Amino acid sequence: MSVRRPEFSDLDLANNAYGLQLNDDQIVEYQAMLEGVCLDYDIVDEMGAVEPEVRYPRTPGIHPDPDENPFNAWYVKSEIKGKPGGKLHGLTVALKDNICVAGMPMMNGSSTLEGYVPDIDATIVPRMLDEGATILGKAQCEYFCVSGSSHTSAQGPVRNPYNERHSAGGSSSGCSALVASGEVDLAVGTDQGGSVRIPAAYAGFCGMKATHGLVPYTGLIPIEMTLDHVGLMSGTVKNNALFLEVLAGYDGLDPRQVRLPDNFDYTSDLDKGCEGLKIAVITEGFGWKNSERDVDEAVKSAADLLRKLGAEVSEVSMPMHRHGHAIWSPVAVEGTVHQLEGLNHGSNWKGLYVTSLMRAQRDWKSKSSLFPPDLKSVLLAAHYFTNQYSGQYYAKAQNLVRKLKSAYERVLNEYDLLLMPTVPLQAPELPPHDTDATTFVTRALEMNANTAPFNVTGLPALSIPCAMRNDLPVGMMMIGKDFSEATLYRAAAAFEGEYNWKKT
Structure with a gap:
């Protein structure tokens, strides 16, 4: 041929x-x-294709009926059993529907990709199966994973188990509802601006965005390579730490992975408590224009509890944090569209190219009229700024990332971790299906002022629930130096072990 x-x-x-x-x-x-x-x-x-071997039998699965899918969280249900034994034996997993699983449909929340079936497994899939996990299927996600809420998927909104009129967070929305409801023990999402930590805060569970590159992104649909993070979602801190032990490490196929540590032990220190840890409560993480008093007060009360548990807790001002979202914005806006223009994998990098996905996505422009308002707003902004300024603001923002990261690291040189609300607000009500574009976009993008800076800097960030207010969870976020995930888990486990957040 x-x-x-x-x-x-x-x-x-x-x-x-x-x-x-x-x-x-x-x-x-x-x-x-x-x-x-x-x-x-x-x-x-x-010449023959060079692709990873697909192991472990599976079926394409089924699209569950509404009575089997009460929060509209599943996209496909299909059980894949891992090896007997292993660190994850007996634990069940849902995968966000932007993760390639060979033979199982994947639509990335979009009508334009519906019908695509990957021919490879993402690196993380055999890693968890080799350690005994059971995958139960693919969970819904937001349209092209652009939204931080749960109302933009082509398959309809995902509902919060604590109040079905409210958002479950996004873009890992289906995973959020499945973990929060206890239908699965673990889930894998992705996080480019907060898409694992926002759901964790809205729906009340543990969400870890590890250091950039620690978990290989191979076989997942990218948004922007410098922002792409695999995220881990779980009901408990211990299971989250165990999951990271399994998934972390080089795979030789992801150019995001550089200078990784030699040790991936995240569970040994879980019982050490937080005595002696130095925690900086970042003043600028509170009091945003859309901050809710209940959220700010609950996180400050949680900080007081950490002090009572033996941590040294101080309030620290870090003015640069207020500019973190602004620095992230050109990278996210222009970078997302550059990635799309590059047929979902682009060029000029060494790694695994999923050519079947590139074929499936090649005609996305012919279907862009079907995109939801939040994605259309990103396309319009990216086209204008890229053409008007030739990418200069994307480039300047990337240069400013070093200054932003240095500002965080200066505080982290004196403290073990930073602490602030994960998001300024509790889960808002889902907008009606016929809402105007302004409301639609506002609900999708209103919540990531605190989360986004740690995507662009790549620092590890962990959200855990710290209170229940108005019958909805409140999340607090802990941030550390590169590869300090064990310290974040240690502090989170101490808090989790002493505090029943659902009753306060």
Whole structure:
């Protein structure tokens, strides 16, 4: 089989797109010259694909009926049993539906990808199965994973188990409802601006965004490579730490992974308590324009409890934190669309390219009218700023990330962890299906002022529930130096062991 040769019209289209000013005779001349390039493409086309081996039997699964899916959280249910024994033996897992599982449908929350079936497993899939986990299926996520709420999926809104009129958080929305309701023990989400920690705060469970690159992102749909994080979701701190022990480490296929530690022990210190830990409560993490008093007060009360448990707790001002979301914004806005324009994997990086996904997504522009308002707003903003300023603000923001990270690290040189509300507000009500675009977008993007800075800096951040107010959970977030996940788990386990947040 040979690749299709470019016709005159194909090259004329490129001529006009790049302003080459070739005349018809010159286009014909170049058409003949390109035969040599086409022959090289023929050779590549004939060679076999180089893809990871798929292990563990599975079926495509089923789309559950509403009575089996009370929070609209599942996309596909299909059981994959892991090896007997292992660290995760007996624990059940849901996977966000932007994670490749060979033979199982994946739509990334979007109508434009519906019908696609991956041909590979993401690296993390066999890792958890090798350690005895049982995967129960794929959980719904938000449309292209852009929203921090749970109302944008093409499959309809995901509902919060604590109050079904309210958001379960996003974009790992289905995982949120399944963990919060106890239907699964563990879930894997992704987090580019808070998409694991926001659900953890809205729905009351443990959500870890580990240091950038610690968990391989291979086989997951990216949004922006410098923001992409795998996130772990669980009902308990111990299970979360155990899960990270299994999933962390190099896979040789993800260029996000650099200078990883040698030790992936996150459970040995869980019983040490928090005595002697130094905690900085960041003043600027409170009192945002949309902050709710109940949230700020609950997190400050939680800090007081950590002090009573033996931690040294101080309030510290870090003004640069107030600019963290602004620095993240150009990276997220322009980077997300650059990634889309690059057919979901782009180029100029070494790693595993999921070519079947690239084929499935190649015509997304022809279906963009189907996109929800939040995604349309990102596309409009990215097109304007990229074309008006040639990517300069994306680049400047990336340069400013070093200054932002240094500001956090200066505090972390004196303290073991930072503490603040995960999100400024509790889970809001889901908007009606016919709401206006402004309300739709506001609900999708209103909550990540505290979470987003730690995506762009890559620092590890853990959200745990710290109170119940208005019959909804409140989340607090702990942040540490690169690869200090064990310290975050230690502090979180101490709090969890001494405090029943559901009764306060």
